[in-house]
Amino acid sequence: MDGSIISGAQGTQWVEVARLGDIPRLGSRVVSAPKGDVAIFRTSDDSVFALDDHCPHKGGPLSQGIVHGHNVTCPLHNWVIDLSTGEAQAPDIGCVKRTPVRLEGDRILLALRA
């Protein structure tokens, strides 16, 4: 992927990681980030979210789950994680770290810390 640096502030840089078309609707891709894998999701309304690829329950790869609405279901034990907050759906309790992500045209930019 020919990622390029768009802007930077206090050690955080917006880095292009993919084009929107690289991710199927209701699908996701894994990005190798300095602090571990990050899953980027594309929902049916073409919103894009980025979360650590690690379920707060038993560490399942969220990137491999089924995406529905603004949620993903972990493939290991069906915890449902809210993509916009990272919170597990009640009554399960847990939270996944989010990474700021934005769309510029069809370019997906992640705020990655060096």
Added chain:
Amino acid sequence: MNMLSPQRQRLVVIGNGMAGMRTISELLARTPHRYDITVFGAEPHPNYDRIALSSVLAGEKTLDEIVINSRAWYDENHIRLITSDAAVSIDRVARTVTSASGLVAPYDKLLLATGSKPLVPPLPGLTLPGVCTFRDIADVNQMITASETQKRAVVIGGGLLGLEAAWGLKRRGMSVAVVHLMPTLMERQLDVAAGTLLQRDLDERGIAFFTNGQTEEITGTERATGVKLADGREVPADIVVVAIGIRPNVDLGRACGLEVNRGIVVGDDMATADPDIFGVGECIEHRGQVFGLVLPIWEQAKVCAARLAGDEDATYVTPPLSTKLKITGIDVFSAGALSAAAEEDEELIYQDKKRGTYRKLVLRDNRIVGTVLYGEVKDGPWYVQQMRDGADIEAIRDRLILGEAAASLTGTLDPTAKVKALADSAEICGCNGVCKGTITSKITELKLTTLDGVRAHTKASASCGSCTPLVEGLLLLTAGVDAKAAGPKPMCKCTAHGHAFVRKAIVADSMKTIPEVMNRLGWLRPDGCHSCRPALNYYLLCAWPGEYVDDQQSRFVNERNHANIQKDGTYSVIPRMWGGQTNPRELRAIADVADKFGIPEMKVTGGQRIDLLGVKREDLPAVWADLNAAGMVSGHAYGKALRTVKTCVGSTWCRFGTQDSTSMGVALEKMTWGSWHPHKVKLAVSGCPRNCAEATIKDFGVIAVDSGWELHIGGNGGIHLRGTDLLCKVERPDEVLEYCGAFLQLYREEAYYLDRTAPYLERVGLDYVKAQVVENAENRRALYDRFLYAQTFAQHDPWAAQNENTTFKTLVPAE
């Protein structure tokens, strides 16, 4: 044939609505290349779900969500779509259609699907600004805009259409009054009792009613200010919606000289008086009847498409009609006769005033001929089914009015007896280690009343589900809630429908995509969830082989990644070994793969093959490529699919063997591999009754005996150990294949998603399966043929297809 025909025939469709496009979809499914198709649409939009306009008005759906076929669909199918340009004349001699802009389209066959127009009485003030009808997207947009700036609305018409308009405007914050000519609402679909209940409920929701109200004029000079009734009553309003009904749009048909009564007259073949001109939908009249509901129109589309495809036998018969009102939270259902019409007719009525529910059945000769349900309508489709089947209800007459569950009840047991006897420390859910005391105290503490609630808060019954009956028993014992009485279990929280209903509807109404199913069956969440999407994907795949495009995003991870995810996020990979046979070349290739990719563990599985455990996601395509290169294919060890065919060595080596069980196993596996099922499916073939291949705990087990082959079904060595039932004995190997394919197809078509053959067999009964597969030879061959047909699309190695799939790769941001 096609190669000889000089050019394709030209089909012109007038009307880009539901009926016309449904006919085209059906036609393309039958014969994609027979016609060059041109479609004229008066509206600027692609084909959308007109029925769902009520939901758009009520703010429950967006316009995008109700599009049935996008412009891309027309392109993909090479259909020329002309929008915002209505057809204005038909020349039956020159065989051309001319549009408003002067476009001329020649036709060989013409389809009229011009729909209907709003019925508008000749009232003074009709043309004032602020007056609209409720028919298309433009009307809905006009109402939505009005609701943003105006306060009061009057809807003329208290039928289905008018009430849905009134509710939508109410939801958008307007104060709404309904003027209705008759004494009770929806009098064509509801009897007086149900119509009165409906009015009371809508009244409680803040809609005002003026029944027995004949509108005399719409008042106002600059714009509408209200309506005036014949008895002197006046109702002030900022907008007036006229929704008293529809009438067939017959203008074009009449102008070109076709026979027209109320609608354009068509025969049982859906053709008009001109054999090259067909008609479907709300614009037609068939045997004196005109149409406004979707079900008969789908049937017309089917028949019309068959005729256009050259099937001379397709004949249209109007199915029994039923009506549902689309107002959230108000459940109304009716079908057939509303009340006793003849002397021999009888009525059964049940009413619960406090809960506001009402049920009525109209009977004739011990058969249901009509039903009206209010407040609780889940049994509606079942009653209609009984009507359609002409079922004799004598035996269940005393329980019939209580619905399907009660009617099918045979005896009563105390369902709590079993759980009552257990100690608090007894483990109920073995998957999640939850004991009885934990469940009962949570039920009490959190006032849980549903199975889902118990699952969410205790995890009991949330994994394999085998303890569900016990948990239901505890709910009944502790909270007095009968989780089963709620009728068929909904598929998931996204819908109120159960699996059986959805499966039936997909086939009966020719639904072809997941969004279409969700849209038409009123799914509560637009993308569904991880539970319903894989089920729908399977149901569609099974219903429309070769036609439905598998939705990868609705597949569970294992089926999307063609490998079995493990607890650490790595995968297990199992190549197929036909009938459990292998050879040095395959074993060497497997060993090489394990070395090359540093695969940490290998294991021989219970299904007679070799499991490579701990494969990284990114390595999967390369691992498969190496296994493919050695001639091996996916073992589908990860799928709701045909897994293995376990065999013993049989008569080739064994001194007890009576038949060549290994070759039989290989033949069965070659026939069945790649097939998708509601759950995993395992086969086995034993060469003698010593049964070394353990065929009697398999979904389909074969045991060779001296005189032939015993066929066993419905075994399961999993959660609930269940030995097979003997289906029958056959003599020849080809019969084994035929019975196997037929039974698997029956299971594929009828089981609920995630039910294995054992619970399926428990549900339908061995006698039923015998009747379908053993006693009815014609049916068995039809099932077998359908299985083989589906297999022509399923037998492609999914591993080989993944070489180009880049989604397994991790993305790496540049420095």
